[in-house]
Amino acid sequence: MTTSAAPALLTTADLTMRFGGVVAVDQVNFTLTSGELRCLIGPNGAGKSTFFKCLTGQLKPTAGTIQFNDQELSGQTTHAIVRKGIGIKTQVPNLFDGLPARENIALSARQNHSQQQSEEITDEMLELISIAGLAHREVGNLAHGERQLVELAMVLAGKPQLVLLDEPAAGMTAEERGRLAAVLRDLAGRTSLIVVEHDMQFIREIATEITVFHRGRVFLEGDVAEIMAHSEVQEIYLGKEANGAA
Ligand SMILES: Nc1ncnc2c1ncn2[C@@H]1O[C@H](COP(=O)(O)OP(=O)(O)OP(=O)(O)O)[C@@H](O)[C@H]1O
Ligand SMILES: [Mg+2]
16 A cells, blocks of 8 residues: 555654663654555564654654654644644543543544534444444443443544554454454545554454564565565564464
């Protein structure tokens, strides 16, 4: 999906993040085209989360630029980045535990839609993610994987142009992972997505384009088959986590 005809939605140029002497992200040049679903993988400490946090505004890069459409994101707050049409699901859940799932989703939709639109979007999200059965449950009482699905619904309720997900399948049952994979496959093409993920089984299910990070740099990009077949990738990553169950 990296055809030159498709317009770039997000581009980083020489993006760098240092922590003292550690160069966690090292001059990364990355391009996401509109409608693309991309997974970021790599061994522990490769720089995936740091790169992700630079995109979401959780970290201010040491150097380099991040262009989204024609706007510079580097150095902006997470709040400002969300307002530009980027939906962010960080690893730390962001739910109102005392409220039912439905209200959580409606509140999220309400931030940039009318009351009536928010109700419609909420129904749409409950349907899309197949969580209508959770609508009236207090999210504080839900299992971890169910909470993850409600949070995904909240992110999507903002109707973002680009969705950034950090390990969305973490803590999910096989059934929930399957549901999440189906949702992501369904979204791809309409919405652009970047997914940081450890679980290779899950990545196979969403059959995405992959960027492999290694030591803060982009080591390789390709589709699932290319990445899996690459002997050096197997050495640096798959060798240690043969089934990706990290
Ligand atoms: N806040 C921080 N302060 C200092 N060093 C950090 C900080 N955050 C990350 N690092 C270092 O930056 C490097 C990249 O870490 P990062 O968390 O981005 O890796 P990762 O690819 O997400 O790994 P994992 O798969 O374990 O989540 C590591 O050497 C890590 O120790
Ligand atoms: Mg990480």
